[in-house]
Amino acid sequence: MKLTILGCYSATPRVSTHTTSQVLEINNHMFLIDCGEGTQVELRRHKIKFNRIKHIFISHLHGDHFFGLVGLISTFRLLTRETDLHIYGPKGIKEVITLQMKLADSWTNYNLIFHELSSDSSELIFEDALVEVYTIPLEHRVYTNGYLFKEKEGERKLNIGAALDANIDKAYYNKLKQGFDVKNEDGETIKNRLVTSKGDKPKSYAFCSDTVYKEDIIPVIKDVDVLYHESTFLDKHAHLAPKTKHSTAKQAASIAKHANAKTLILGHYSSRYDNLEDFRTEAKTVFENVKLAKDGKSFDF
């Protein structure tokens, strides 16, 4: 998995900071998560191929998380995209996007498929052979979901030397990776575990922004490998967090700790702070493995 932060600041885009958007590469998918104003330019800056994006997940309909969506959809149209585009987001997202297409008399030549969300419980919203995506109901000033991306149990690793020694035809290699016993060229059954080993442990990523401190999400994201949790405020402004339905760095760390996450990435910083290291310092008093999101930064895990 590779996570690229296109923007990780709250409220408004500025000359050198961008509002929320990130790209998660997981198996062969390129998932776009949130889409603040200017996201299409950041995608270009980071040379992310537009056509690889087939699924966009929008957490909520505040501008710093979705004002770039209509422009991206429009640019895809101008570039004569043909690939289907799936958009997951709160109820209302379809109306606001289609109204703008109607006013511009500019309809997409590709299929635009909206998956509108309104449940207050976590639900499976995407699944294929390799990946599952679940919502993480958050609590913010408007209806908001985080998203949990989970690799499925992967294929077994083929020990090619052992398979050759066992005289197995290459045509059976995929069967072996899928865990089956196969017959070799001499007609003997070869036990799968003799020529394969356990595949990579499936990874998971949870995106949680924007939200007040909410322990209800802990069972949903339990044992997640990487948790991105908003930390709009430092402790000195903790009184603002419940009022604005945001979290502090320490609260993000507390969620990471109780969910037994392996890594916590902080982001969605208020622009009032100059030194982001303070977020790390405060979070580390609660949870050890803290990383800071930064516009343009990539995380491989």
Added chain:
Amino acid sequence: MKLTILGCYSATPRVSTHTTSQVLEINNHMFLIDCGEGTQVELRRHKIKFNRIKHIFISHLHGDHFFGLVGLISTFRLLTRETDLHIYGPKGIKEVITLQMKLADSWTNYNLIFHELSSDSSELIFEDALVEVYTIPLEHRVYTNGYLFKEKEGERKLNIGAALDANIDKAYYNKLKQGFDVKNEDGETIKNRLVTSKGDKPKSYAFCSDTVYKEDIIPVIKDVDVLYHESTFLDKHAHLAPKTKHSTAKQAASIAKHANAKTLILGHYSSRYDNLEDFRTEAKTVFENVKLAKDGKSFDF
């Protein structure tokens, strides 16, 4: 008058080029004309004070001319703006902006006043003591207006030395600037023209984007000082202009010539062209005084 080009490219924002937006300073006004995605960042980059913008003129509801508007309105709100904001644009603009405020449950704390346009004839849409603004009906794929900004006949210039010599009390200086004869301290009537001279010639600016070649606009913009006219294409792609309802550089020059404009500024370039000088070269075959818009460039006139 000072015109600052924030963006002058068509279709989509890119890393180093921006879609249409410009700021016209005229007398004490700071008019924002069109508002493509990312305009708020360009305003910040050029250190244009947000609070000085009280009037925004949107030509049409294609994304490259208005997708930045909702973000700008939202940022004004976050910055706790109190000043009224007037928005002029095609019918529908109010619905799409208010729908987004409703979905975000984020209403402005300042007055947002929409002036929706639907006339096919030029109309006076703004007037104060110093400036008038008229629509310029254009012809594009959707309902579109250009805008004509005209200074009113200015005050007369006071010759202070002459006024002192004539023994006129300072209290009458404004009357003199307004063209009246006044009485001096000795009770004598002083003819206005003895102590004043003609003020600066009022200037005018016409913004025409997007439009197919349309001679109907010529009487509306007759004798304009500065004409910004879109030139999406060069002559080699002239066949695309009527189809997409855009103009070529030569067509823009032809409008400038027939309208007896003093200066023509070209812009709204298609991104297919690398060398903008070709636009100037082609336009100059028809009209002499051609300037090229460029993102970040200012014109004083």
